[in-house]
Amino acid sequence: MTTEVAQAGVAESGVAAETIRAGYEAFKARGLKLNLTRGKPAPAQLDLSAELLALPGAADYMAEGVTDIRNYGGLQGLAEARRLFAGLMGAPAEQVIVANNASLALMHDTVVYALLKGTCDSEKPWSQQGEIAFLCPVPGYDRHFRICEDYGIRMIPVAMNADGPDMDEVERLAAGDASIRGIWCVPKYSNPTGAVYSDAVVERLAGMKTAAADFRIYWDNAYAVHHLTEEKVEIANILEACARQGHANRAYVFASTSKITLAGSGLALFASSKDNVKWLTARMTPRTIGPDKVNQLRHVRFLKDEAGITALMERQRALIAPKFEKVLEIFDEKLSDVAGVSWTRPKGGYFISLDVPPGCAKRVIELAKAAGVELTPAGATHPLGKDPEDRTIRIAPSFPELEEVALAAEGVAVCVKLTVEEKGQQRVSG
Numbered sequence: 478m479t480t481e482v483a484q485a486g487v488a489e490s491g492v493a494a495e496t497i498r499a500g501y502e503a504f505k506a507r508g509l510k511l512n513l514t515r516g517k518p519a520p521a522q523l524d525l526s527a528e529l530l531a532l533p534g535a536a537d538y539m540a541e542g543v544t545d546i547r548n549y550g551g552l553q554g555l556a557e558a559r560r561l562f563a564g565l566m567g568a569p570a571e572q573v574i575v576a577n578n579a580s581l582a583l584m585h586d587t588v589v590y591a592l593l594k595g596t597c598d599s600e601k602p603w604s605q606q607g608e609i610a611f612l613c614p615v616p617g618y619d620r621h622f623r624i625c626e627d628y629g630i631r632m633i634p635v636a637m638n639a640d641g642p643d644m645d646e647v648e649r650l651a652a653g654d655a656s657i658r659g660i661w662c663v664p665k666y667s668n669p670t671g672a673v674y675s676d677a678v679v680e681r682l683a684g685m686k687t688a689a690a691d692f693r694i695y696w697d698n699a700y701a702v703h704h705l706t707e708e709k710v711e712i713a714n715i716l717e718a719c720a721r722q723g724h725a726n727r728a729y730v731f732a733s734t735s736k737i738t739l740a741g742s743g744l745a746l747f748a749s750s751k752d753n754v755k756w757l758t759a760r761m762t763p764r765t766i767g768p769d770k771v772n773q774l775r776h777v778r779f780l781k782d783e784a785g786i787t788a789l790m791e792r793q794r795a796l797i798a799p800k801f802e803k804v805l806e807i808f809d810e811k812l813s814d815v816a817g818v819s820w821t822r823p824k825g826g827y828f829i830s831l832d833v834p835p836g837c838a839k840r841v842i843e844l845a846k847a848a849g850v851e852l853t854p855a856g857a858t859h860p861l862g863k864d865p866e867d868r869t870i871r872i873a874p875s876f877p878e879l880e881e882v883a884l885a886a887e888g889v890a891v892c893v894k895l896t897v898e899e900k901g902q903q904r905v906s907g
């Protein structure tokens with residue numbers, strides 16, 4: 478390259494850098510207040526279930542089997558509620574537990590029960606067996622990691638691919654280390670990448686050798702029916718695969734209606750082998766005399782059957798899918814030509830995962846905050862809040878109005894460009 482051409486190149490990139498900075502300053506000057514932090518349903522989504530607030534009605538309090546829902550009892554949940562969700566959970570109704578709101582609470586409790594009492598296959602409580610570790614596909618869900626962190630469970634990150642975790646690594650680790658007792662899995666439309674576990678991955682998880690006899694798969698199927706496209710992706714049945722492979726007790730399946738009906742007043746769902754259901758109901762016995770059956774009956778009256786769930790989720794999709802399309806459209810337009818930047822195109826769920834060049838995520842989030850766009854903290858997708866490469870940003874477009882989502886996505890794109898530009902300058906001057 479001649480000196481003249483090189484100088485022209487530097488001058489040109491200087492102009493580009495100025496344009497990017499001016500774009501950022503202009504965005505900041507608008508004084509916006511936008512928030513893409515958490516995967517909350519928008520008010521319009523909650524409105525779809527407004528009828529729930531009036532159900533079941535003052536005269537409707539007898540459930541099947543002459544259960545008075547106003548009274549104590551029914552630890553495993555109403556029979557009609559367990560039947561309603563049996564298909565979604567991939568288990569017979571007898572092996573489903575319907576509990577109060579928040580499947581996270583069930584995940585938390587099953588971990589704590591295993592620590593204090595042991596699973597139904599444990600010789601001793603986990604807490605009496607030295608160090609306990611969980612495999613954590615990354616990027617993953619921060620609240621899973623938080624449970625481990627809170628109870629001193631060591632987290633071992635494993636790479637998450639488009640078809641599930643890196644199974645060579647999972648098999649190697651699980652077979653070689655008896656302190657590893659579990660793995661967190663969001664098998665469909667995973668948080669935050671939208672990845673879907675392939676049949677081969679499900680089969681390998683079900684069949685793999687584990688050094689610990691009481692190894693558990695925490696199968697958090699939070700987005701089982703949360704499609705964003707016409708295609709309704711289905712995954713293999715983990716409970717059937719585990720049973721077929723001779724590990725019937727290996728998987729705990731969780732889901733909830735938090736993002737089907739009301740996030741703050743849904744039903745949490747658990748399904749597993751007969752032994753695990755017996756184990757969990759035994760653990761729940763000292764804790765509660767029974768769940769909120771009024772909420773269960775009102776869900777049964779409102780959703781009615783699987784077709785009712787499908788119809789409601791179609792209406793949810795009509796509200797939420799355009800927001801995802803808008804973010805993707807803006808990223809495609811503004812970021813396609815930025816080296817080292819990529820993002821996922823989920824077919825369901827609540828998140829898009831945006832990857833920026835290593836060492837850039839914190840700075841993007843800092844710039845966005847200063848410009849009025851709140852993003853999930855950098856590192857949240859990794860154990861202990863530490864993304865070793867500082868590159869993953871979780872985008873949650875569900876809550877704001879469509880116009881705000883568009884503005885926020887533009888703001889994020891400007892911040893990514895500016896960060897990449899700044900890093901480039903640092904490299905040149907360094």
Ligand code: PMP
Pocket residue numbers: 516578579580581582618663668697699732733734735740745
């Ligand atoms: N699991 C995953 C993967 C999630 O993304 C969320 C919500 N962000 C939850 C569980 C929380 O579910 P619940 O409301 O049933 O506790």
